[in-house]
Amino acid sequence: MDLFQPEPADLRSLREDAPVHRDERTGMWLVSRYDDVRAVLADPRRFHPDNALTAVVPIPRPVLRVLARAGFSLPPTLANNGTATHADLRRLVARFLTPARVAAVGPRIAELAAERLDRLSGRVDLHPALARDLPATVLLEVMGIRDVDVDALKAWSTASLELFWGDVTPERQHELARPAAAFHQWLTARIKAADPGGDDLFAALRAQDVPIRDAAGLCYFLLIAGQETTTQLLCAAFHAVLREDGLWSRLGEPGVAAGCVEEVLRRDPPVSTWRRVAAEPVTLSGVAVPAGAPLLLMLAGSGSDPAVFAEPERFCPARPHARRHLAFGFGRHFCLGAGLARLEAEVVLRETARRFPRLRLASADRPPMLGLLSFRAPVSVVVELGDQDDLAGGGAAFQQFVGAGGVGQR
Numbered sequence: 001m002d003l004f005q006p007e008p009a010d011l012r013s014l015r016e017d018a019p020v021h022r023d024e025r026t027g028m029w030l031v032s033r034y035d036d037v038r039a040v041l042a043d044p045r046r047f048h049p050d051n052a053l054t055a056v057v058p059i060p061r062p063v064l065r066v067l068a069r070a071g072f073s074l075p076p077t078l079a080n081n082g083t084a085t086h087a088d089l090r091r092l093v094a095r096f097l098t099p100a101r102v103a104a105v106g107p108r109i110a111e112l113a114a115e116r117l118d119r120l121s122g123r124v125d126l127h128p129a130l131a132r133d134l135p136a137t138v139l140l141e142v143m144g145i146r147d148v149d150v151d152a153l154k155a156w157s158t159a160s161l162e163l164f165w166g167d168v169t170p171e172r173q174h175e176l177a178r179p180a181a182a183f184h185q186w187l188t189a190r191i192k193a194a195d196p197g198g199d200d201l202f203a204a205l206r207a208q209d210v211p212i213r214d215a216a217g218l219c220y221f222l223l224i225a226g227q228e229t230t231t232q233l234l235c236a237a238f239h240a241v242l243r244e245d246g247l248w249s250r251l252g253e254p255g256v257a258a259g260c261v262e263e264v265l266r267r268d269p270p271v272s273t274w275r276r277v278a279a280e281p282v283t284l285s286g287v288a289v290p291a292g293a294p295l296l297l298m299l300a301g302s303g304s305d306p307a308v309f310a311e312p313e314r315f316c317p318a319r320p321h322a323r324r325h326l327a328f329g330f331g332r333h334f335c336l337g338a339g340l341a342r343l344e345a346e347v348v349l350r351e352t353a354r355r356f357p358r359l360r361l362a363s364a365d366r367p368p369m370l371g372l373l374s375f376r377a378p379v380s381v382v383v384e385l386g387d388q389d390d391l392a393g394g395g396a397a398f399q400q401f402v403g404a405g406g407v408g409q410r
């Protein structure tokens with residue numbers, strides 16, 4: 001099995017035959033049953049998050065020097081922080097992502113989607129046209145961060161994902177280290193220049209006297225995790241829905257778009273794996289795992305575990321207990337952006353289907369996939385748009401959406 005391009009059949013045979021399996025190449029212990037994955041995530045005392053952001057392919061010394069010269073470091077802050085500082089930092093970020101703030105951004109997401117949809121015609125790839133930079137724009141606005149070159153942010157963040165989660169050669173690591181370091185330097189400069197009395201994330205970190213190095217590490221993770229994942233979710237969602245007969249035309253019905261998003265998260269989660277370290281010897285599914293063992297939690301496999309989800313391969317937007325999946329993790333480190341990601345995907349799906357009701361995939365072939373250890377999603381979604389819908393009707397639906405205060409308030 002290729003850990004960077006696993007097939008559903010690989011995940012199934014792991015779950016059935018080797019639910020806790022040591023991978024020879026990487027030394028990681030693959031944990032694939034839902035109950036085990038959840039138990040690990042739920043127990044921060046026995047399973048530490050310290051390796052969450054460790055480069056999958058160790059970074060060689062010359063490349064480390066490039067990063068070190070730029071002052072690059074990722075100290076424990078959020079996802080990789082099992083220490084007492086986690087709670088305060090998490091609270092600080094959570095202030096920007098309260099349910100009320102997220103719900104309030106719904107109309108803006110619809111507006112950003114509409115601007116992009118207005119420009120489309122004929123045959124298009126929805127990844128660059130719609131999914132690529134919309135989540136970054138939304139995240140920056142939610143965090144109050146202004147004056148950012150979104151194209152530069154995307155270049156820095158895609159390079160960083162590949163550097164830390166890719167199956168990369170030393171030459172490629174060298175190339176990727178430059179944009180990763182540039183991103184970190186840019187963040188450090190912006191945080192240093194922030195006015196602690198300001199209203200953005202940088203200001204909040206300064207106001208709370210978070211050391212600059214920690215603040216830069218936190219922002220580095222957040223500004224990548226908070227938008228690349230949602231881009232991936234959008235691409236995965238378009239593909240999944242368009243492959244199901246008749247589903248596209250039902251996206252405007254109450255609850256259908258949200259149900260589809262949940263099914264994509266369960267069956268094709270963009271964050272396909274996540275890591276922990278065993279702090280002491282433990283037994284999982286009868287297998288003894290030594291202290292210090294790096295664990296690779298197969299989030300993707302866990303969402304298709306038939307012990308928890310009936311007919312797991314079926315895409316079923318009305319599935320009961322649809323939110324039981326572990327696509328956003330579980331427990332102390334549960335994803336802070338889950339509400340925002342869900343809302344973005346729901347609104348963008350619905351707006352696109354409303355504008356282009358006859359849209360369809362240009363090809364029935366399987367799409368090329370992003371093959372990183374923890375991130376997996378189609379890298380392109382080529383579609384034929386079909387005819388546009390009557391825009392007057394569309395405008396009314398947008399008003400209705402705004403009037404209802406957005407979908408995030410359920």
Ligand code: HEM
Binds near residue numbers: 080097
């Ligand atoms: C589809 C989109 C997303 C997916 C699938 C996803 C998935 C995850 C996962 C699996 C974790 C680790 C949870 C754990 O260790 O238990 C996580 C953590 C985190 N995510 Fe997300 N995420 C997404 C979007 C976002 C967005 C939009 C934001 C911010 C706006 C965000 C911010 C965070 C943060 C800050 C953490 C660390 C929380 C902590 O350690 O306390 N994520 N996410």
